[in-house]
Amino acid sequence: MTLTASGKRDLRQELEAILGPGAVLSDPDELLVYESDGLTLFRALADFVVFPTSAEHVSAIVKLANREKLPFVARGAGTGLSGGCLPTEGGIVISLMRMNRVLEVDYDNQIAVVEPGLVNLHLSWKVGPRGYYYAPDPSSQQACTIGGNIANNSGGPHTLKYGVTTNHVLGLEVVMPDGEVVWLGGKTRDACGYDLAGVFVGSEGTFGIATKIVVRILKKPQAVKTVLAVFDEIDRASEAVSAVIGRGLVPAAMEMIDHLTIQAVEDAFGCGYPRDAAAALLIELDGLAVGMEAQAERIVAACRETGAREIRTARTESERLLLWKGRKSAFGAYGRISPAYMVMDGVIPRTKLPYVLHRVNEIVAAAGLRVGNVFHAGDGNLHPNLLYDPRKPGDEARVVAAGAEIMKVCAEVGGSISGEHGIGLEKSDFMPFIFSAADLAFMHRLKSAFNPTGLCNPGKIFPTKKSCGEVGPVAYRPHPIEEKGLAQRF
Amino acid sequence: MPDALLDKLRATVGTQNVLTGVELSPYVIEGRTPEAAVFPGSVDEVAAVIGLAADAARPVTPWGGGTAASVGMPAAPAGLVLGLRRLSRLLEHEPGDLTASVEAGMTVEAFQTALRGRGQWVSLDPADARLATLGGVLATNASGPRRHLYGTARDLLIGVTVVTADGTVVRGGGKVVKNVAGYDLPKLFVGSYGTLGVIVEATVKLRPLPDHERLVCIPFERLKDAGAAVRALLASDLIPNAIELLDAPAGAALGAESPALVVGFDGLREQVDWQCAELNRLAVACGGQEGRPLPDGTWPRLETAARAAFPVVAAVMSFSVLPSQVADLMEQGAGGARARGLASAWAAHAGVGVVRAAVGSDVRPKEPSAIAAVLREWRELARAGGGHGTLEWAPLAVKSQVPVWDDPGAAVRIMERIKAQLDPRNILNPGRFVAGI
Amino acid sequence: MDASPLTLHGLSVEGVNQCVHCGLCLAYCPTFSVLGTEMDSPRGRIFLVKSLAEGRMSLSDSTVRHLSLCLDCRACETVCPAGVPYGQLIEAAKAEIERQRPGGPVRRIFRWLNFGLLLGHPRLLALAASGARLYQASGLQRLARRSGLIRRLPGTLPAWDALLPTVPSKAERAAPPRLTPAEGPRRARVALLTGCVQSVVFGAHNRATARVLAKNGCDVVVPDGQGCCGALNAHGGDHARALAMARSTIDTFEAAGVEAVIVNTSGCGAHMKAYGHLLADDPAYAARAKRFVASVQDLAEFLAREPLRGPLSPVPLTCTYHDPCHVVHGQKIKSEPRQLLAQIPGLRLVELAESDWCCGSAGIYNLTQPEMATRLLHRKVGHVLATQAEALVTANPGCILQIQAGLSAHDAKVNVLHLVEILDRAYGGHGGSRR
Structure with a gap:
């Protein structure tokens, strides 16, 4: 619905009455800053951006939105990569950045209760001095929030061994789409009734807004060993991934970083990746000090057998951190070599890695684009980054088309169209690549149980095209780039 | 049951796969006999059977190995037992991907045997692995001692195929280890007790088999001291794969005459050796005796240690509490039972706060009301610390006095709406689950 | 789309296109951390600058407010993987604001x-x-x-x-001698920037700097006729005068004939190192500016290249170190001051939480944005008190004044010292302290 100027003024007053001064934005110049998340390909303007500081605030805002039949969507740091927090139909963006406290840390039970706007890494900083950390470590962890991680069930390099966000969340206080405040799960391990906390994590903000989160914190490992295996051919690196797993080893992390990406991160921070390598595998082992060497030897042997040119070990903690800084800053570092990039997020069975990387390169070459690959190889979670220039006519459209092709390849080999970035706005139309109409209809019924009016983060996850399955009331809307004539539906 | 329906069922799955009459005796739950037990041989047949049941408004009770058949309230109107034992194939196992897809009726033991042959395993160790099927384990969220390190079904299930209440086949998740496309249906179905759909296929994450594994028993004079040792262990650098706390009656079932801490380690031999030595040091400092290794055959007995303390049990309750409250709950719970003249045995996966208690039954059966009073008291103890209790097993006479499931609070409203959305005609295990779902 | 280079106030802001909107800067921005509003984050401000340059928006009150609230601490530059030249962008924006909104x-x-x-x-x-x-x-x-x-x-x-700092007496404001000769084997001939405000309030620091450099084998010259380097003007949006001051500074120091120009105030050092960019379009100065920039070194940066020359007497103090923005972010100097402190016998260094966060001083920010400055100061003071250190060491007059004011308001008995004061004490000087 569209708001009249006077309706908007009245609503602003009501919102201010709930939140107090300085917590409601409606100035168009200010709203403009909120038009995108980390994926600038998609843009949408809100009518309001609001800054609650409590669950009561969020609940009151949500109730007001319901009364006005106005859509609403939660936003954290806006580092998401699928347009998941965009107000596609206008309405209220609920920024949780002022709810960023660590409410409680219980070291005996290894849990922490946090607010959703807490920056992921800040939790590890908080519990670090006592020897603990929060395991899920998305590459944007220095900026992204735990609330955003909940929405997307975020992963990260170390999920290979430690699992993704959902494996570390025990319970949540949630403002439901009708404004009621409900606890899903709690502080104990096993749910009472359905595992609603498990269902909520990864629901991309369509099931409600988490206002408190109970997470597990882990004891820091006694020892960590990080090796960099350098390859002259990317195929050899891909094979090494399966070889390591095949030897019965599950490292804490196993990341691949290709030639182009190495150039970008070396330009950015000089992290110590060899610039002449075709690809490198960043492999980390952690756990007991005893046996660490023996395990490292097995990994080194597997890499050598598959043709690693060189294997380096990080000798100091600062060397190790620098390698990780390069890996975790890789997306942003593309800014050094390209004015824009679109990161793809697909998952494939590990054993299909060599084939799929070939296909990715073919697709990108055919589109006349460049691609940088930096990804969670151990999980088979690919991140081809398509580099382009938004000022060049036709580039955006070619990126979108190539991205869809890559997603199709992932689906064909039995994979998935998102490993950690979410479906959001970006991939909603790709859902039929991996789900049948019946699957989507079932999911839509589940959504209706939480969000019957659809006001809570509309336009996400489900395909917009009717032919993809009659999945409820979501109307077809052209993507912004489609409106500009830059892209066509496929 | 109308003959027409029986005929249709027989036509769908074959006459020999539809049981009626006296053949139904293994499927009698708490005195209630189903109208028929049907054993489809394919996913399509499962869909067809459920479609028929739905049309006839007959309740359906999915049945794997039957090991958890008595958990929860039995369905009020008798209906069909839907047996999945014929869906027992290993569909796919690619060791390099560390994943496998199986049909729901495959037993855990058969699955593990197949995986072991290729150096891998699924890190689930529920009781009764010989009988329990993977589908049943998922639906009941069954677990075992190794959950301490490796988590439960929710951490392992990456893809699921279910037949829904209207007979449609629906897939959630996928075959890859990391996947956030669509809602997390695997989480929805884990522990849903067959009330939202019938799990017919599952894809799970696997792990490489460890080089070595060892189980160590450390006897303590006082349970409290063993509890302190658990806290010290959790705060240490050690990485046990199981931490079991047993009171004297449960310990006796494993050959210990006192409260005991049982800890498992796996990994390289040098890692296991080092950790066992460290554990000894740490436990002795808390008042424990020297640890002694337990035979491998002890592993499957840990999950049922409390129950095994008595030849006949009157009730079994499980609790999920904060790990720091485990020892207190065990001591206070046992004390409460003693005060009412009842014997109890307690065993816990102490590191994750999962406790199980059994009430013993001697020659003279106890009054259901006396047992119920103790169970209520126990549940209150768990609730006081933010936990909850589930009555895993008890005679119907007791269950009618003490709710099987704890109260999930305000979230129950959402659970009811989910059930209403996904099984609007209420035919899947009606009335068996939380809040009468 | 228009492909002509983006400018504001005639200054290039092409750097906005390097921003890929990843947001990794957000949590490192003090104003965003306090307010949580993205217009007050680096990514948001880059977006505002871009939108202004593209003509997507005009300079509204709110945009002026958000851009003016930037501390220009450049913490975002340190973490930016894309290498966005944020300092340049915000200075261009501030110049544009000054042009359009000169104020009352x-x-x-x-x-x-x-x-x-x-x-x-x-x-x-x-x-x-x-x-x-x-x-x-x-x-x-x-x-x-x-x-x-x-x-x-x-x-x-x-x-x-x-x-307003307590202005010391005229004797204490005295400049160092024109030449302080090297002691021991000669290492280099260097010139010292005595600064503008620095010379007034912290003349003693300059004299201590000359002594410490001389102890480390430097002939230290203090060229006559030094003015302000122009940093405050540039940060405040006064671009024209900033250019003139830069040229004059280059003239003065070129004439001194030294191997290095040593700076002991962070804002000046960072700004002088940016002369190359500032004067890139000035044919008469572009090449000279580049040469000049190569000679500019922060005091800690210069000293840490070699071990401190002994003998050093013990300074028995528990210290913590605050990184001035324009040392740590502007010049990427982080380990060097700590390295120097670690060489002083008897001194115990404890790390300060958020040591590289702006204290709110930020040039004249504490005067123009007192509310935000105060919030940041409180945060800083809290962290300083948590270390239980006896002294806070830093390397910039603005930070010293600001943090000192904050600590006094808390009645905290923590000395705030310039790095050079500690070094001077270790060399037997009185530390150059004003009290």
Whole structure:
């Protein structure tokens, strides 16, 4: 619905009455800053951006939105990569950045209760001095929030061994789409009734807004060993991934970083990746000090057998951190070599890695684009980054088309169209690549149980095209780039 | 049951796969006999059977190995037992991907045997692995001692195929280890007790088999001291794969005459050796005796240690509490039972706060009301610390006095709406689950 | 789409296109961390600058507010993987704001007084210092404060008064000698920037710097006729005067014939290292600016290249170190000061939480944005107190004044010292302390 100027003024007053001064934005110049998340390909303007500081605030805002039949969507740091927090139909963006406290840390039970706007890494900083950390470590962890991680069930390099966000969340206080405040799960391990906390994590903000989160914190490992295996051919690196797993080893992390990406991160921070390598595998082992060497030897042997040119070990903690800084800053570092990039997020069975990387390169070459690959190889979670220039006519459209092709390849080999970035706005139309109409209809019924009016983060996850399955009331809307004539539906 | 329906069922799955009459005796739950037990041989047949049941408004009770058949309230109107034992194939196992897809009726033991042959395993160790099927384990969220390190079904299930209440086949998740496309249906179905759909296929994450594994028993004079040792262990650098706390009656079932801490380690031999030595040091400092290794055959007995303390049990309750409250709950719970003249045995996966208690039954059966009073008291103890209790097993006479499931609070409203959305005609295990779902 | 280079106030802001919107800068931005509003984050401000340059929006009140709230601490640059030249962008934006919004007459007079007159003319600054000294020593300041008169002054004047440092006597304000000869084997001939405000309030630091450099084998020259380097003007949006000051500074130091120009104030050092960019379009100065930039070194950066020359006497203090923004972010100097402190016998260094966060001083920020400055100061003071250190060591006069003011407000007995004061003490000097 569209708001009249006077309706908007009245609503602003009501919102201010709930939140107090300085917590409601409606100035168009200010709203403009909120038009995108980390994926600038998609843009949408809100009518309001609001800054609650409590669950009561969020609940009151949500109730007001319901009364006005106005859509609403939660936003954290806006580092998401699928347009998941965009107000596609206008309405209220609920920024949780002022709810960023660590409410409680219980070291005996290894849990922490946090607010959703807490920056992921800040939790590890908080519990670090006592020897603990929060395991899920998305590459944007220095900026992204735990609330955003909940929405997307975020992963990260170390999920290979430690699992993704959902494996570390025990319970949540949630403002439901009708404004009621409900606890899903709690502080104990096993749910009472359905595992609603498990269902909520990864629901991309369509099931409600988490206002408190109970997470597990882990004891820091006694020892960590990080090796960099350098390859002259990317195929050899891909094979090494399966070889390591095949030897019965599950490292804490196993990341691949290709030639182009190495150039970008070396330009950015000089992290110590060899610039002449075709690809490198960043492999980390952690756990007991005893046996660490023996395990490292097995990994080194597997890499050598598959043709690693060189294997380096990080000798100091600062060397190790620098390698990780390069890996975790890789997306942003593309800014050094390209004015824009679109990161793809697909998952494939590990054993299909060599084939799929070939296909990715073919697709990108055919589109006349460049691609940088930096990804969670151990999980088979690919991140081809398509580099382009938004000022060049036709580039955006070619990126979108190539991205869809890559997603199709992932689906064909039995994979998935998102490993950690979410479906959001970006991939909603790709859902039929991996789900049948019946699957989507079932999911839509589940959504209706939480969000019957659809006001809570509309336009996400489900395909917009009717032919993809009659999945409820979501109307077809052209993507912004489609409106500009830059892209066509496929 | 109308003959027409029986005929249709027989036509769908074959006459020999539809049981009626006296053949139904293994499927009698708490005195209630189903109208028929049907054993489809394919996913399509499962869909067809459920479609028929739905049309006839007959309740359906999915049945794997039957090991958890008595958990929860039995369905009020008798209906069909839907047996999945014929869906027992290993569909796919690619060791390099560390994943496998199986049909729901495959037993855990058969699955593990197949995986072991290729150096891998699924890190689930529920009781009764010989009988329990993977589908049943998922639906009941069954677990075992190794959950301490490796988590439960929710951490392992990456893809699921279910037949829904209207007979449609629906897939959630996928075959890859990391996947956030669509809602997390695997989480929805884990522990849903067959009330939202019938799990017919599952894809799970696997792990490489460890080089070595060892189980160590450390006897303590006082349970409290063993509890302190658990806290010290959790705060240490050690990485046990199981931490079991047993009171004297449960310990006796494993050959210990006192409260005991049982800890498992796996990994390289040098890692296991080092950790066992460290554990000894740490436990002795808390008042424990020297640890002694337990035979491998002890592993499957840990999950049922409390129950095994008595030849006949009157009730079994499980609790999920904060790990720091485990020892207190065990001591206070046992004390409460003693005060009412009842014997109890307690065993816990102490590191994750999962406790199980059994009430013993001697020659003279106890009054259901006396047992119920103790169970209520126990549940209150768990609730006081933010936990909850589930009555895993008890005679119907007791269950009618003490709710099987704890109260999930305000979230129950959402659970009811989910059930209403996904099984609007209420035919899947009606009335068996939380809040009468 | 228009492909012509993006500019504001004639200054290139093409750098906005390097931003890929990843947001990794957000949590490192002090104003965003305090407010949580993305217009007050680096990514948001880059977006505002971009939208302004593209003509997508005009300079509205709110945009002015958000851009002006930027501390220019450049913490975002340190973490930016894409290498966005944020400092350049925000300075261009501030210049554009000054052009479009010169402000009311009082503000304009004060700007002229500060930027045009005092900073550009060392003698006038000295005169003003004497005036301020008189204001304080005569008891007039106390009177103004006690009577409440001070609060009736217009604009940010009350804040100016609160932060007005205690101006030392004329003898203590004395500059170092024109030449301090090297002791021991000669290492280099260097020139010392004595700074503008620095020379008034912290003349002792400059003399200590000369002594410490001499102990480490340097002939230290202090060229005559040094003015302000122009950093405050550039950060404040006064681009034209900043250019003139840069040229004059280059002229002065070129004539000194030294191997290195040593700077002991962070804002000046970072700004002088950016002369290359500032004068890139000036045919007469572009090449000279590049050469000059290569010779500019922060004191810690220069000293840490070799082990400190002994003998060093013990300084038994528990210290913590605050990284001035324009040292750690502007010049990427983080380990060097710690390395130097670690060489001093008896000194125990404890790490300060958020040591590389702006204290709120930020040039004249504490005067123009007192509210945000105060919030950041409180945060800093909290962290300092948590270390239980006896002394906070840092390397910039602005930070020293700001943190000192914050600590005094808490009645905290923590000395705030310039790095060079500690070094000087280790060499047997009195540390150059003002008290």
